Amino acid sequence: MTITAETLDRSRGLVAPALRLAVERLDPFTRLVVSYHLGWSDEQGVPTVANPGKTLRPALALLAAEAVTGRPDPGLPGAVAVELVHNFSLLHDDLMDRDTERRHRRTVWAVWGDATAVLAGDALLSLAHEVLTDADSPYGQAAGQAVAIATRELIRGQVLDLAFEERNDVGLDECLDMAAGKTGALLGVSAAIGAILAGAPQQVVSCLSRFGAELGMAFQLIDDLLGIWGSPAVTGKPVFSDLIARKKTLPVTWSLDHGGKPGRELAAWLRRESSPTEDELQHAARLIERAGGREWAAQEARRRVGLAEQALHEAGLDDLARNRLGDLAHFVIERQS
Amino acid sequence: MTITAETLDRSRGLVAPALRLAVERLDPFTRLVVSYHLGWSDEQGVPTVANPGKTLRPALALLAAEAVTGRPDPGLPGAVAVELVHNFSLLHDDLMDRDTERRHRRTVWAVWGDATAVLAGDALLSLAHEVLTDADSPYGQAAGQAVAIATRELIRGQVLDLAFEERNDVGLDECLDMAAGKTGALLGVSAAIGAILAGAPQQVVSCLSRFGAELGMAFQLIDDLLGIWGSPAVTGKPVFSDLIARKKTLPVTWSLDHGGKPGRELAAWLRRESSPTEDELQHAARLIERAGGREWAAQEARRRVGLAEQALHEAGLDDLARNRLGDLAHFVIERQS
Numbered sequence: 001m002t003i004t005a006e007t008l009d010r011s012r013g014l015v016a017p018a019l020r021l022a023v024e025r026l027d028p029f030t031r032l033v034v035s036y037h038l039g040w041s042d043e044q045g046v047p048t049v050a051n052p053g054k055t056l057r058p059a060l061a062l063l064a065a066e067a068v069t070g071r072p073d074p075g076l077p078g079a080v081a082v083e084l085v086h087n088f089s090l091l092h093d094d095l096m097d098r099d100t101e102r103r104h105r106r107t108v109w110a111v112w113g114d115a116t117a118v119l120a121g122d123a124l125l126s127l128a129h130e131v132l133t134d135a136d137s138p139y140g141q142a143a144g145q146a147v148a149i150a151t152r153e154l155i156r157g158q159v160l161d162l163a164f165e166e167r168n169d170v171g172l173d174e175c176l177d178m179a180a181g182k183t184g185a186l187l188g189v190s191a192a193i194g195a196i197l198a199g200a201p202q203q204v205v206s207c208l209s210r211f212g213a214e215l216g217m218a219f220q221l222i223d224d225l226l227g228i229w230g231s232p233a234v235t236g237k238p239v240f241s242d243l244i245a246r247k248k249t250l251p252v253t254w255s256l257d258h259g260g261k262p263g264r265e266l267a268a269w270l271r272r273e274s275s276p277t278e279d280e281l282q283h284a285a286r287l288i289e290r291a292g293g294r295e296w297a298a299q300e301a302r303r304r305v306g307l308a309e310q311a312l313h314e315a316g317l318d319d320l321a322r323n324r325l326g327d328l329a330h331f332v333i334e335r336q337s
Numbered sequence: 338m339t340i341t342a343e344t345l346d347r348s349r350g351l352v353a354p355a356l357r358l359a360v361e362r363l364d365p366f367t368r369l370v371v372s373y374h375l376g377w378s379d380e381q382g383v384p385t386v387a388n389p390g391k392t393l394r395p396a397l398a399l400l401a402a403e404a405v406t407g408r409p410d411p412g413l414p415g416a417v418a419v420e421l422v423h424n425f426s427l428l429h430d431d432l433m434d435r436d437t438e439r440r441h442r443r444t445v446w447a448v449w450g451d452a453t454a455v456l457a458g459d460a461l462l463s464l465a466h467e468v469l470t471d472a473d474s475p476y477g478q479a480a481g482q483a484v485a486i487a488t489r490e491l492i493r494g495q496v497l498d499l500a501f502e503e504r505n506d507v508g509l510d511e512c513l514d515m516a517a518g519k520t521g522a523l524l525g526v527s528a529a530i531g532a533i534l535a536g537a538p539q540q541v542v543s544c545l546s547r548f549g550a551e552l553g554m555a556f557q558l559i560d561d562l563l564g565i566w567g568s569p570a571v572t573g574k575p576v577f578s579d580l581i582a583r584k585k586t587l588p589v590t591w592s593l594d595h596g597g598k599p600g601r602e603l604a605a606w607l608r609r610e611s612s613p614t615e616d617e618l619q620h621a622a623r624l625i626e627r628a629g630g631r632e633w634a635a636q637e638a639r640r641r642v643g644l645a646e647q648a649l650h651e652a653g654l655d656d657l658a659r660n661r662l663g664d665l666a667h668f669v670i671e672r673q674s
Contacts, residue, residue: 026489027489027492027493027496027497029496029500030492030493030496092456095451095455096451096452096455096456114433114451115433115499116499118429118432118433118455118458119429119433119492119495119496119499121455121459122425122429122459122462122488122492123489123492125459125462125463126485126488126492127485127489129466129481129484130485130486130489132481133478133479133481133482133485134482140478141470141477141478141481142470144466144469144470144478144481145467145470145471147466148463148464148467148470149467151459151463152362152364152460152463152464152467155367155459155460155463156363156364158456159364159366159367159456160364162452162453162456163366
């Protein structure tokens with residue numbers, strides 16, 4: 001087991017009981033739906049051992065608390081809250097994007113319908129705040145504020161994402177701004193909230209927030225690469241799903257802006273109306289590669305991790321904590337799913 | 338102008354600027370959608386003077402703060418928060434219920450589509466907590482907790498409401514429980530939050546919460562009556578909309594449980610598959626009336642207002658504050674829309 005796998009495993013062990021305790025507050029039906037979504041049970045409520053997801057966000061929250069106080073515990077309500085907000089956004093995004101599969105299982109709206117996905121997402125967003133207001137910390141209110149601001153950014157990112165689907169002229173800068181909202185903001189608060197709850201100085205909190213936000217950009221770049229070249233068996237998403245949906249992902253947008261002739265061919269490909277065949281999807285993926293979008297995204301992900309490490313350095317944490325957070329950053333760009 | 342109309346008017350005057358300031362934080366598109374939903378602008382963003390709704394919830398929050406401190410101001414963040422949560426639930430409920438009209442205008446999902454209604458609702462729920470975490474009060478965290486718990490109840494109520502649509506055997510008790518979640522909880526926290534933010538003793542807070550919850554039940558009973566016998570020109574909802582949707586409203590459920598022969602006829606009517614004609618809807622309304630459901634609902638609403646007044650009395654507030662809150666309670670059962 002690598003150090004990062006150990007870190008994630010330990011974090012899951014700490015967060016899982018607190019997360020279950022929070023979910024138990026929900027009404028029986030919403031609890032079933034959420035338990036299914038989180039991989040704890042099947043559609044009938046029979047317990048399962050499913051892939052719990054990366055739980056990267058709670059790991060960041062716990063490591064930051066540990067970095068500041070020597071113990072992960074003060075970060076626990078924050079870890080639960082960011083995981084709840086993350087899952088609120090998955091439930092609603094899957095519905096809006098009409099994605100039918102996540103982590104190798106049918107999505108909630110596909111199983112129970114639209115209204116259930118709306119309500120289960122609502123319940124998790126509210127529960128995140130409930131958990132923070134329960135926190136036995138004088139900094140619970142500040143943590144709630146950080147989560148609310150990040151959620152506003154998350155929603156802004158999703159609004160842009162949907163608007164971009166209707167447009168053919170989305171530039172790279174707009175796309176980076178969208179990713180900063182959609183992915184950067186929640187990873188930023190995940191990295192900061194443990195320190196907020198532990199009462200760390202503002203300078204430490206803002207360095208950790210920057211660390212998480214840059215890590216989030218790297219995460220999104222890798223996600224976009226996996227959405228095109230990842231193995232469906234590993235990612236749990238259908239092959240080429242982002243291309244089928246004609247998503248303006250970062251490697252695509254870079255290729256359109258800077259990709260020369262293959263970039264222009266890609267632009268023409270994206271404007272076509274008909275549903276693409278498997279061969280045509282392969283062809284589009286090759287165009288992005290020839291345009292340089294694949295290489296750029298991989299490089300940009302590494303550059304963002306470098307910026308994240310710099311922010312981490314500026315936070316002035318002790319070596320052990322910094323190394324663990326740094327390992328997590330490298331895991332993000334080396335992951336295959 | 339009646340005393341209550343004056344109270345509501347003054348409350349709107351205090352809340353409107355704070356509400357606008359909160360909404361200005363949202364991204365431009367969501368801000369437009371929310372401004373339209375709140376009646377501040379048309380679909381293009383051109384300012385309008387539209388019916389702002391009853392804004393009963395913020396009025397309760399401000400009156401309670403005034404009752405405790407002599408000034409409404411400490412309740413202001415709470416007033417904004419409960420109005421935001423209320424509008425979050427309207428946006429999502431209209432979508433789930435596929436209602437196309439509210440306050441004489443098209444609903445948000447009908448104008449911009451499902452995803453926009455989901456995101457605008459999400460944004461308002463999150464914004465409610467953002468406003469409370471910004472509150473310059475040592476009790477902001479307690480206020481956030483009360484709002485989160487009420488939101489959980491609100492969601493439980495909507496989950497039940499949707500489940501009841503699929504069932505033909507919903508009893509009155511279940512229906513009352515659903516209304517307590519869907520309407521009682523948010524009115525309860527609306528009446529309590531001003532006192533929470535003002536640091537009132539727990540006993541006062543819990544009496545006010547009970548006052549609001551009972552008032553909420555009365556409100557729902559009147560709403561159900563208006564949904565059948567209200568004037569569409571005044572309510573802004575299509576005529577007989579609740580009957581068309583075969584909603585298990587309180588007067589309907591009471592008629593099924595206690596309405597004798599007309600109640601059994603109503604049960605048969607509700608089980609039919611075809612879309613009812615105008616004449617058939619008139620007939621169903623008459624069945625509810627003959628079964629006694631209309632009279633029961635009106636009486637039960639008055640009884641609930643009595644219970645609300647009793648809770649108010651137990652809160653031990655001064656006469657002026659108590660009278661204003663009591664007037665508001667009477668307004669709730671005398672309203673026509």
